[in-house]
Amino acid sequence: MVDLLLVFSIISIWAAVFQSIIIMSGAVRFIFKQSRKDWTVPGPEQMEHFPTITVMVPAHNEELVIAATAENILRLKYPKEKVQLIVIADNCSDDTAGKLKALKSKEAFRDRDFMIFERTGTGGKSGALNDALQYAKHEWICIFDADAAPERNALFFLIDKAMEDPENYGAVFGRNKARNRGQNLLSKCINLELVTAQRIYHTGLWELFKLGTIPGTNFIIKTDLIRDIGGWDTEAITEDTAISFEILTRGQLIALAPQAEAYQQEPEQLGVYLKQRERWAKGNFSVVIGNLHHLFNRSSWRIKLHVLYYTASYFWFLLAIIISDIIIVMNLIYGFIGLFNPEVAMPFQFADDLYVYLMIAWGLMYYLFVLQINLALATDIGQSTTQNFILSCLSYFTYAQLFLLISLRAFYSMVVDKATGRKTKWYKTQRFEG
DSSP, X not given: OHHHHHHHHHHHHHHHHHHHHHHHHHHHHHHHHHHTOOOOOOOGGGOTTSOOEEEEEEESSOTTTHHHHHHHHHXXXXXXXXXXXXXXXXXXXXXXXXXXXXXXXXXXXXXXXXXXXXXXXXXXXXXXXXXXXXXXXXXXXXXXXXXXXXXXXXXXXXXXXXXXXXXXXXXXXXXXXXXXXXXXXXXXXHHHHHHHIIIIIHHHHHHHHOOOOOOSSSEEEEHHHXXXXXXXXXXXXXXHHHHHHHHHHTTOEEEEEEEEEEEEOOXXXXXXXXXXXXXXXXHHHHHHHHTGGGGTSSOOHHHHHHHHHHHIIIIIHHHHHHHHHHHHHHHHHHHHHHTTOXXXXXXXXXXXTHHHHHHHHHHHHHHHHHHHHHHHHHTSTTTOOHHHHHHHHHHTTTHHHHHHHHHHHHHHHHXXXXXXXXXXXXXXXXXXXX
């Protein structure tokens, strides 16, 4: 039985290595293609043919950041007459609405199509977006979170990408960057995760398979499409992943606009981080399980691949890493004890050289882990530093292992919810000024 577990781990790790190599090769090709492009941004007066867009920002008790976010959006380089801004003050008990009204009263923004929607409904972020959707009057919907700081050309790049293939691109997403990435060790590790996910996995999957997933912020979607879907799922914890599958099932693609960048706040306290990521993992577990049927029906190959990718990441590879970590750590501990007490035997003993094969596979996986982080850092100005290189080497043994803990807790919580009918409580990530 122990040998079978080891064989399972070895095969799974090699599968994960193979997947990483494929995606990384796509990312490299994407990077080279992008480096040869000439990114010329026209002025707003040259965008007469660009579509109109409604920007929606859900905000629950966001008085610390909401005014700066709204102002950043109002100052985006896009024709003013083509932009409608709706900020949803969702069940706020603070001065979120007051901050927005003060901003709207400023001379620079009095003539802007700027709606402050004070809402008292249910459904969290999804419910807020659904209620605001009835007021959206333009061709595209853009979503920014309340802490977003989009770069001035972000909206242009999102729409510009959509116009490449307006018939097939149902949504377009950009890149999100940690604005507080240097604050402490945790925010530095989150920064490595963000950069790698967006500059390796997002780019590789898009380049090779035209696969994309909507993030929670910094994306656009066709207004008619989101209305056809029925809005955002108020029961989904990760409404962005859920709606991504809905878009794909309707034959539309989710395109990547790599130049559309927005900064966002990331957790600086471990407790806040764990709550946020556990909610995300739990939501993704539920969405993946809810979409497994696509593997067995006549859904397109792209949807099947999307399901397989998520299933492998959240179930197969996760289980293999947990098993291999237990085997390696326990044998290392007992090996150390054996230095002082030779009678102590290894708890996991295997036939032939299976353990050697596991260590080789694990070593290659670790090498690729560090390689893809540093490849991603090299494509982002100012990120390829000695400090980040050292952190990337250490993060596998520290930060990356948190994912195992978070996933196990999330899976257990999901099972309990299913068994008892317990409703998941929505958790709002804490904000800070700056």
